[in-house]
Amino acid sequence: MEVEQKYNILLDPLPEEWKGYPIDSDFQTGILIQMALSDRELSPEEQIYSSIDLLFPETQPPVEEALDAIIWFLYGWYTDNLQKAKEDKTTVTDWQVDQWRIWVAFKHQYRIDLNQEKVHFWAFMALLSNLEECSYTRVADIRGKKLTGKMSVEERAAYIRAKAIYALDSKPQAAEYTDEEKQKIDAFDERKRKAAAKKKALEAFQELTGE
Template sequence: MNILMDELPYTVTIAGHTVPINTDYRTGIYFEQCLADETLDDDEKLNEILLLYFGEGIGPLITDWETVTEAINAVMWFYRCGADESVLAASESTNSGKDPPFSYEYDGGYIYSAFVEAYHIDLTEKRLHWWQFRALFLALPEDVEFSKIIGYRTMEIPAKMSKEKKRFYQRMKKIHKLPDPPDRVRLEKDLEAILAKGGDISQLIK
């Protein structure tokens, strides 16, 4: 899908039914946090994801594992902003199109200030659609502090750089190092593995 040509989605199809999906950008962040939460078992993660995006109203549609898989796949399609999986796979194989090292939780203040500075959007007041948020997030200009921090984290310090500059960039890397860098590709693969394994739907939507 093309955000310039197509209408933003507010529903998905599950078991032949058109189902409203929670589009708020915060839901996408909660989704990532849920996947990374090691205190939740597989059923708890699936249950939390379904409730996050569809609420308890999805319960009557969850009649078998095939429906669970269809619902979670709809979530993944939405989370990926409608990107085709083959395109994503090609991007991953060339190391392009991947998110840089950041954490919505750890970098929350920097991301908030970046949106205010670049777009005059107060994320505490604005209810952006996830696809809008992601498009703006990926296009943040280089001169905002958050983009500079990403640059510090990802840059390779050349051997020929002056000692003074080396010390500066090494210090910046240390200051802005993520305590536990999220691997979003791995988290998605973990979710796919949970679906492939199957489970007891009686444990879902409780």
């Protein structure tokens, strides 16, 4: 379903209702709806009705209209090509796994304590998607990074290791290497190990000599 791009933050107040039905516009509501819709322990019906209850805590529209409202609430803020964005199935954010990275980023860059302040979901998503480089954006970039043949063996190996660390799937896909690539990776790891050992020895020497 296409989301009509009619809203403009430069011209319009942030919405607090949908077609006359009051909504809970808080960012936590948006997060909880996304978590409900991706919860594999819930049936599709439970996912839908949980989301409706979250968005409309008071009077609720008919179910079919409420489904349109949920899509509008989740994506109405997005102004780029939504269809193209949906084609990329890579998940780069997990609200549970990334909670501290996101909280720290908002506290540091926007002076917003997400544990204390109310923020409209659309404003939250806009701020989240425009964060300057931080631990959250770096991790998200690693998860979304496409491995290409143009990468060096060392760069590819580094990304694969990082992807394994920050993977959101329980079983990250194992990388396949040729024997030559494995030898180069082993040699690269050995150089890193020797460099670390040399640095440690130098630090110990400097501590003993007082230099």
